[in-house]
Amino acid sequence: MFDVIVVGSGPTGLMLAGELRLHGVDVLVLDKEAEPTRQSRAQGLHVRSIEVMAQRGLLERFLELGQQIAVGGFFAGLAKAWPERLDTAHSYVLAIPQQVTERLLTEHAAEAGTEIRRGCEVVGLSQDEDSVTVELADGEELRARYVVGCDGGRSAVRKLLGVAFPGEPSRVETLLGEMELTAAQEELTAVTAEVRKTQLRFGAMPLGDGVFRVIVPAEGVAEDRATAPTLDEFKERLRAIAGTDFGAHSPRWLSRFGDATRQAERYRVDRVFLAGDAAHIHPPTGGQGLNLGIQDAFNLGWKLAAAVAGWAPEGLLDSYHAERHPVATDVLDNTRAQIQLMSTEPGAQAVRRLLAELVEFDDVNRYLIEKITAISVRYDFGEGDELLGRRMRDLELKQGRLYERMHEGRGLLLDQTGRLSVGGWADRVDHVVEVSEELDVPAVLLRPDGHVAWVGEDQQELLAHLPTWFGAATG
Numbered sequence: 001m002f003d004v005i006v007v008g009s010g011p012t013g014l015m016l017a018g019e020l021r022l023h024g025v026d027v028l029v030l031d032k033e034a035e036p037t038r039q040s041r042a043q044g045l046h047v048r049s050i051e052v053m054a055q056r057g058l059l060e061r062f063l064e065l066g067q068q069i070a071v072g073g074f075f076a077g078l079a080k081a082w083p084e085r086l087d088t089a090h091s092y093v094l095a096i097p098q099q100v101t102e103r104l105l106t107e108h109a110a111e112a113g114t115e116i117r118r119g120c121e122v123v124g125l126s127q128d129e130d131s132v133t134v135e136l137a138d139g140e141e142l143r144a145r146y147v148v149g150c151d152g153g154r155s156a157v158r159k160l161l162g163v164a165f166p167g168e169p170s171r172v173e174t175l176l177g178e179m180e181l182t183a184a185q186e187e188l189t190a191v192t193a194e195v196r197k198t199q200l201r202f203g204a205m206p207l208g209d210g211v212f213r214v215i216v217p218a219e220g221v222a223e224d225r226a227t228a229p230t231l232d233e234f235k236e237r238l239r240a241i242a243g244t245d246f247g248a249h250s251p252r253w254l255s256r257f258g259d260a261t262r263q264a265e266r267y268r269v270d271r272v273f274l275a276g277d278a279a280h281i282h283p284p285t286g287g288q289g290l291n292l293g294i295q296d297a298f299n300l301g302w303k304l305a306a307a308v309a310g311w312a313p314e315g316l317l318d319s320y321h322a323e324r325h326p327v328a329t330d331v332l333d334n335t336r337a338q339i340q341l342m343s344t345e346p347g348a349q350a351v352r353r354l355l356a357e358l359v360e361f362d363d364v365n366r367y368l369i370e371k372i373t374a375i376s377v378r379y380d381f382g383e384g385d386e387l388l389g390r391r392m393r394d395l396e397l398k399q400g401r402l403y404e405r406m407h408e409g410r411g412l413l414l415d416q417t418g419r420l421s422v423g424g425w426a427d428r429v430d431h432v433v434e435v436s437e438e439l440d441v442p443a444v445l446l447r448p449d450g451h452v453a454w455v456g457e458d459q460q461e462l463l464a465h466l467p468t469w470f471g472a473a474t475g
């Protein structure tokens with residue numbers, strides 16, 4: 001029996017597997033596809049995901065293959081520059097195709113000892129008090145103590161659990177693909193600029209070697225979105241919208257996506273969890289879906305590892321839904337708002353013009369970018385200091401950078417007083433004294449995901465908080 005079976009080797013499943021292996025959890029990843037996908041839907045990582053990679057010592061390899069950009073336009077495509085002084089040491093978008101992100105996360109998970117089995121489609125699921133059994137399409141059965149469905153928007157795990165997925169169906173559909181274009185760059189630039197005055201779901205981004213990433217609105221909503229469009233369909237839509245098909249030929253891959261917006265009602269049913277697109281889908285506006293999935297995995301990984309190790313306090317596994325469900329609800333809402341703002345209806349255009357004026361205020365721009373980049377996420381840990389429930393940014397410590405101290409995924413007490421002790425939790429929580437001039441509170445307790453679990457200076461208060469996140473003391 002495995003400790004954990006992760007269904008799906010997309011970014012969410014891979015991130016989760018890496019997190020679980022960090023704590024020695026025996027994890028098996030299953031994916032129905034025989035080969036990794038060649039398609040790249042997502043094009044980048046936002047600040048919080050970049051920070052997550054830094055917290056696990058993975059950022060260097062992402063920086064090597066990505067491009068750091070500080071562009072604006074992330075909220076509904078509003079042309080506004082990236083705000084200055086974002087509260088992070090990583091104030092940029094990391095442009096990196098999803099395919100590369102998946103490759104790097106696969107490498108990391110494999111280096112950490114994860115077994116990934118491809119060509120294994122999960123078609124059945126049952127659980128009892130002690131374990132979960134998954135059934136594969138070829139009839140094989142596998143057991144684990146926990147299962148996590150990271151199997152994308154059409155999640156079989158979610159359906160097998162009978163978890164409701166309420167929301168709105170797709171009303172518009174967009175074609176997306178990579179192909180060669182023969183048109184001259186001047187023509188492409190001029191036509192694209194003209195079309196985008198009224199149609200923001202249109203573009204041709206050069207990828208090098210004459211290959212472009214092209215998006216264009218589909219005619220209707222396909223009954224079966226899993227079926228890829230043909231090149232002819234793509235060219236016909238380009239002609240309909242832009243008056244030319246730019247001489248499109250030699251497609252690398254073609255796909256379609258909708259604007260359905262849905263969220264799983266529950267992220268946990270006993271021993272089975274949902275994460276990433278399996279738990280929430282929304283239009284790609286603002287580029288948030290992959291990021292959200294990575295951050296779901298980052299929240300769930302250490303908690304599941306604690307349960308496997310036997311020290312998870314009461315309620316820790318339930319805190320996954322409690323913390324992550326509201327975050328995705330907010331993302332769904334901001335994508336709904338962005339879609340409205342991108343509508344060509346006169347009323348929506350008027351609201352867009354008004355918002356374009358408002359983002360000129362630095363606070364408004366900052367508020368929206370902090371939302372898209374997920375650095376303003378605050379989990380509800382009750383009343384307390386402004387830092388409580390937020391992730392701690394990457395401080396410059398006297399002993400190096402904060403995130404460098406977090407590679408092993410343990411708790412961390414940052415203690416400016418020098419008087420505190422983590423007592424019987426030293427096997428799960430590190431203790432750093434004389435921390436940093438950047439930290440303007442006496443002490444903070446960080447969870448393995450870097451969120452602030454306690455702020456204070458009183459030893460008894462600290463000892464009262466440690467069990468909430470780290471279980472019973474040892475020794």
Ligand SMILES: Cc1cc2nc3c(=O)[nH]c(=O)nc-3n(C[C@H](O)[C@H](O)[C@H](O)COP(=O)(O)OP(=O)(O)OC[C@H]3O[C@@H](n4cnc5c(N)ncnc54)[C@H](O)[C@@H]3O)c2cc1C
Nearest residue numbers: 008010011012032042043122152276277287288289290291
């Ligand atoms: C056009 C477009 C652009 C986007 N751009 C961005 C962006 O810029 N930034 C961003 O953050 N997000 C973006 N997204 C969203 C992003 O692509 C998804 O949110 C992300 O892929 C979700 O990752 P996941 O691991 O949860 O699911 P998936 O990537 O869907 O992976 C699920 C995996 O599960 C496997 N699987 C499915 N069913 C089974 C089964 N029954 N048994 C075994 N395995 C199974 C699949 O083969 C797949 O490998 C975009 C999406 C689209 C459509």
